[in-house]
């Protein structure tokens with residue numbers, strides 16, 4: 001199973017070294033759109049540095065926990081961040097204090113009703129962190145998208161339009177736990193993928209399917225897509241099996257795996273109940289330390305990707 005995965009990863013990155021592609025990958029997708037001459041473009045556009053899909057079709061591997069807390073820690077560090085909730089369960093919206101029953105329009109309307117992303121964005125309690133909320137309606141989007149022309153690219157176009165109006169340093173998609181059309185939309189709109197991976201025995205099940213899907217998306221829809229990193233989560237410092245799993249994950253995915261490991265920390269379960277990101281809920285807990293450490297790694301990885309556009313040209 002690992003060997004097959006290895007082959008797929010090699011093909012995805014077009015390189016022997018699985019980390020090479022992400023090291024060099026420039027942000028081209030948005031830049032190339034912006035580079036098209038158009039009167040719509042303002043003179044200067046700071047291109048979003050990273051558009052990241054947090055995905056893994058396995059449920060409970062800390063996608064939402066990672067999306068919320070990474071987004072919040074980056075905002076705390078001064079970056080402008082947008083979190084797009086792509087799960088009908090709306091845990092990211094709920095965890096940031098959005099009352100999902102009291103919002104008029106959600107990501108569903110962007111995907112199905114041609115509403116602009118800009119119109120559904122809400123501010124959160126965290127300065128510089130915005131959210132595009134979701135609710136249970138999104139579960140119907142999968143079927144409804146199927147009959148829409150250009151169904152895989154609806155979110156990509158919505159993001160491009162948004163970036164003409166608003167400037168974000170980071171945009172995260174909190175994906176739902178399946179490889180459905182909504183998730184494909186995220187993979188087509190994203191420049192990079194962050195894969196949370198539980199350090200549990202069965203966590204690698206389904207990875208082959210995920211990598212095959214990524215490969216197909218790269219071949220057919222989004223050649224710039226690259227893997228930002230694999231994040232070991234729910235790490236139990238007390239058990240040998242967690243250590244063994246981490247060793248295996250590092251062994252096979254090599255430096256694709258972030259140095260940061262997210263340890264098991266009950267505060268990370270409690271924080272969403274109080275509708276707070278971890279660093280506001282408990283500034284000193286292990287969860288806060290781990291997500292700030294991940295934040296530093298991500299900033300270091302993406303700094304070289306910053307691009308400026310002047311009069312439709314990449315400066």
Ligand SMILES: Nc1ncnc2c1ncn2[C@@H]1O[C@H](COP(=O)(O)OP(=O)(O)O)[C@@H](O)[C@H]1O
Pocket residue numbers: 058059060061062063064065066091177233234235262263264265266268269270
């Ligand atoms: N590091 C952690 N320590 C303890 N509990 C965690 C940790 N990360 C996530 N959890 C908990 O695990 C559950 C699943 O996490 P979640 O982020 O919702 O996963 P996903 O979005 O992949 O389904 C949630 O109850 C969450 O609070």
Ligand SMILES: [Mg+2]
Pocket residue numbers: 063064065087091175176
């Ligand atoms: Mg989730």
